[in-house]
Amino acid sequence: MSRFLADRLRALAPYTPGEQPQDQTYIKLNTNESPYPPAPGVSEAVAAQAQKLNLYSDPAARMLVEPLAQWLGVTPGEVYVGNGSDEILAFLFAAFCPQGAAFADITYGFYPVYAQLWQLDTTVIPLKQDFTLAPESFLNINRTVFIANPNAPTGLAFTREEICKIVQWNPANLVVVDEAYVDFGAESAVPLTQQYDNLLVVGTFSKSRSLAGGRLGYAVGKPDLIADLARIQYSFNPYNVNRMTMAAGAAAVLDTEYFAACTGKIVQTRARTLQILRCMGFVATQSLANFVFVRHPALPGEQLYHALRSRGVLVRWFNRPRIHDYLRITIGTDEQMDKLFEALRQIIQR
Numbered sequence: 001m002s003r004f005l006a007d008r009l010r011a012l013a014p015y016t017p018g019e020q021p022q023d024q025t026y027i028k029l030n031t032n033e034s035p036y037p038p039a040p041g042v043s044e045a046v047a048a049q050a051q052k053l054n055l056y057s058d059p060a061a062r063m064l065v066e067p068l069a070q071w072l073g074v075t076p077g078e079v080y081v082g083n084g085s086d087e088i089l090a091f092l093f094a095a096f097c098p099q100g101a102a103f104a105d106i107t108y109g110f111y112p113v114y115a116q117l118w119q120l121d122t123t124v125i126p127l128k129q130d131f132t133l134a135p136e137s138f139l140n141i142n143r144t145v146f147i148a149n150p151n152a153p154t155g156l157a158f159t160r161e162e163i164c165k166i167v168q169w170n171p172a173n174l175v176v177v178d179e180a181y182v183d184f185g186a187e188s189a190v191p192l193t194q195q196y197d198n199l200l201v202v203g204t205f206s207k208s209r210s211l212a213g214g215r216l217g218y219a220v221g222k223p224d225l226i227a228d229l230a231r232i233q234y235s236f237n238p239y240n241v242n243r244m245t246m247a248a249g250a251a252a253v254l255d256t257e258y259f260a261a262c263t264g265k266i267v268q269t270r271a272r273t274l275q276i277l278r279c280m281g282f283v284a285t286q287s288l289a290n291f292v293f294v295r296h297p298a299l300p301g302e303q304l305y306h307a308l309r310s311r312g313v314l315v316r317w318f319n320r321p322r323i324h325d326y327l328r329i330t331i332g333t334d335e336q337m338d339k340l341f342e343a344l345r346q347i348i349q350r
């Protein structure tokens with residue numbers, strides 16, 4: 001640590017991203033990327049923009065916001081786009097948490113990091129033993145509420161009705177619903193944004209739209225919330241979404257058939273994966289995301305993680321209380337999952 005870093009940041013524990021090994025020999029089931037390439041129209045759209053890289057991108061991202069709003073069933077004034085949903089979450093923690101932030105004890109690992117970065121008071125809400133949470137847990141919070149729905153890494157989701165209750169019970173507070181995994185079977189809260197001015201739904205192109213490397217996220221809410229997000233953007237980095245990513249996002253949104261095919265296939269492979277893992281003795285949550293969250297009663301999570309890694313399969317293991325015997329395994333192609341099953345059979349036999 002240099003002597004120049006601000007005192008208040010010396011104790012900051014940064015987010016630990018999943019490994020991105022460069023030797024390409026692993027079956028990569030550790031960061032919830034899509035195993036499928038971006039929509040076929042994306043390459044061409046990106047190539048066309050590459051010719052114009054001498055020019056700044058449109059800070060309002062209109063070529064993307066318009067088709068995205070149409071897809072979401074809202075007006076362009078109700079949609080914001082940013083450099084990954086992580087950037088949008090950073091803005092929300094920085095500027096929309098006047099009383100602090102509230103989130104579950106087991107949820108997206110970036111929430112506590114942002115809260116620490118911006119020095120916020122936090123309320124941590126413990127999930128029940130089975131990793132579910134009653135909507136009542138969010139009564140009288142009086143802080144900005146962050147809910148990953150479906151939750152990560154459990155894959156469990158609130159219904160739209162439950163989200164609606166949480167929003168209604170917190171009229172004085174903003175409720176942020178992070179829907180990174182919603183396209184794999186959960187109910188989106190986007191329609192509720194038409195009714196409630198204290199709801200902001202955040203989404204990403206990283207998982208269901210195969211654009212993790214492009215860095216693109218979005219938020220949906222009342223126009224005044226969207227304008228406030230733009231105000232932060234224009235005070236920080238106006239050209240936050242580059243023109244190639246913007247074009248990639250627009251091409252991805254317009255190809256509704258490809259989107260349906262990819263998400264449908266992942267849902268199908270998830271069902272098959274859960275069935276096979278349960279036959280092998282694993283205990284699993286009923287995940288609605290593009291990953292499963294599993295443990296084996298006879299094998300500690302850490303041991304399984306290392307044994308899989310040595311057999312060329314990367315999964316995510318969290319060295320954290322309550323979940324250290326679990327693995328979060330991204331749903332890949334059927335062929336990738338077959339290699340996972342084979343490795344697990346060898347490990348369990350020994």
Ligand SMILES: *Cc1c(COP(=O)(O)O)cnc(C)c1O
Binds near residue numbers: 083087217
């Ligand atoms: C992956 C993920 C994100 C980050 O998405 P980016 O758009 O790639 O920054 C946000 N929230 C949750 C819950 C995620 O799993």
